[in-house]
Amino acid sequence: MPADNHALELAGTAAAAFRDVYGTEPEGLWAAPGRVNLIGEHTDYNDGFVMPFALPFYAVVAASKADEWSFHSTYGDGQTLGGPSLDGFEGWAAYLAGTAWALNESGYPVGPTRFALHSDVPVGGGLSSSAAIECAVLIALAELYGHDIDRAEAARIAQKAENEYVGAPTGVLDQSASLLCEAGHVMFMDCRDLSREQVPFDLAAEGLAMLVVDTQAPHRHADGEYAQRRADCEEAARQLGVASLRDAPKHAKLDDERLNRRMHHVVTENERVLKTAAILRSGEVRGIGELLTASHTSLRHDYEVSSVELDSAVDAALGAGALGARMTGGGFGGSAIALVEADAIPKIEDAVTGAAAQAGLPAPRIFTARAAQGAHRVA
Numbered sequence: 001m002p003a004d005n006h007a008l009e010l011a012g013t014a015a016a017a018f019r020d021v022y023g024t025e026p027e028g029l030w031a032a033p034g035r036v037n038l039i040g041e042h043t044d045y046n047d048g049f050v051m052p053f054a055l056p057f058y059a060v061v062a063a064s065k066a067d068e069w070s071f072h073s074t075y076g077d078g079q080t081l082g083g084p085s086l087d088g089f090e091g092w093a094a095y096l097a098g099t100a101w102a103l104n105e106s107g108y109p110v111g112p113t114r115f116a117l118h119s120d121v122p123v124g125g126g127l128s129s130s131a132a133i134e135c136a137v138l139i140a141l142a143e144l145y146g147h148d149i150d151r152a153e154a155a156r157i158a159q160k161a162e163n164e165y166v167g168a169p170t171g172v173l174d175q176s177a178s179l180l181c182e183a184g185h186v187m188f189m190d191c192r193d194l195s196r197e198q199v200p201f202d203l204a205a206e207g208l209a210m211l212v213v214d215t216q217a218p219h220r221h222a223d224g225e226y227a228q229r230r231a232d233c234e235e236a237a238r239q240l241g242v243a244s245l246r247d248a249p250k251h252a253k254l255d256d257e258r259l260n261r262r263m264h265h266v267v268t269e270n271e272r273v274l275k276t277a278a279i280l281r282s283g284e285v286r287g288i289g290e291l292l293t294a295s296h297t298s299l300r301h302d303y304e305v306s307s308v309e310l311d312s313a314v315d316a317a318l319g320a321g322a323l324g325a326r327m328t329g330g331g332f333g334g335s336a337i338a339l340v341e342a343d344a345i346p347k348i349e350d351a352v353t354g355a356a357a358q359a360g361l362p363a364p365r366i367f368t369a370r371a372a373q374g375a376h377r378v379a
């Protein structure tokens with residue numbers, strides 16, 4: 001499959017940075033995208049269903065084998081960090097070092113490598129900028145060191161980097177989206193065994209568009225609250241005597257009111273993903289709008305992971321005629337999505353921007369998403 005055109009453009013910058021910093025040509029260039037999750041939120045670590053598509057924003061790495069580890073990023077001041085070992089990297093460099101570490105830990109030995117990273121996945125936008133880096137580094141190292149790794153297994157390895165090296169207790173959604181999504185498709189995936197189906201997703205052909213509203217609000221308390229939600233789910237599953245909330249009986253009820261709401265979100269969200277997949281297979285795309293909105297309501301009230309900025313964007317989009325809208329990703333800031341008629345884009349953008357201004361919130365960045373290609377070698 002040819003490289004995504006936009007990934008190719010970014011690769012030019014990554015290659016130039018590599019030449020500037022190391023004075024040689026890289027052995028290759030590899031790209032991995034950010035993602036939007038259409039529906040299926042906070043279900044991944046409950047062995048449930050998700051439905052992401054890849055965004056045409058990419059992390060691109062230029063890389064070559066070397067005598068020592070070296071990580072350069074065009075982000076911020078354009079730092080270069082490195083050394084003989086993989087220990088002790090923090091911030092953006094932890095995503096690179098952690099992925100190399102996770103490969104070594106998983107039985108795929110890799111040696112010192114030089115990287116130049118260039119990414120246009122918005123940082124802090126809830127669009128998986130960190131998973132994009134991990135996945136680009138992973139496919140680069142696998143190829144440089146001659147490992148043929150199944151993409152689903154690769155997603156688990158990148159998740160291990162995030163969980164055990166970076167220290168964020170996330171599920172497998174973001175890394176699988178970056179590695180496994182296909183252009184023009186949304187991926188329906190069962191997080192229990194990573195089995196998946198690529199469902200055609202061509203909104204433009206239906207006269208529709210997906211707006212992504214990056215609220216530009218910082219993630220607040222995201223890490224601690226995320227871990228707390230996971231703990232709630234594990235406790236709810238324990239009380240029900242099931243392995244995970246995926247297996248919660250449909251009409252189960254827990255005495256603890258908070259745990260009951262958490263469980264209710266996961267159970268109903270899994271049902272919504274299954275319904276969304278069925279509707280998309282039938283080609284009646286407009287029919288998924290209600291499910292998207294119901295997902296947001298559930299995340300807002302039962303799971304309590306939304307934010308003022310996300311609610312403002314969702315409410316304004318719906319008020320201006322969006323077919324459906326919801327927060328996407330972990331929540332507590334980040335981005336919302338809205339399914340809209342293509343000819344209503346300006347009106348809905350204005351409504352979302354106006355609502356933020358009126359509430360004194362940061363001006364959101366709004367763009368139209370297309371389903372792009374998952375991780376691939378660019379050159």
Ligand code: GLA
Nearest residue numbers: 041042170171172173329330
């Ligand atoms: C973040 C995590 C994912 C997933 C989502 C919520 O993006 O990285 O693993 O749990 O939140 O669906």
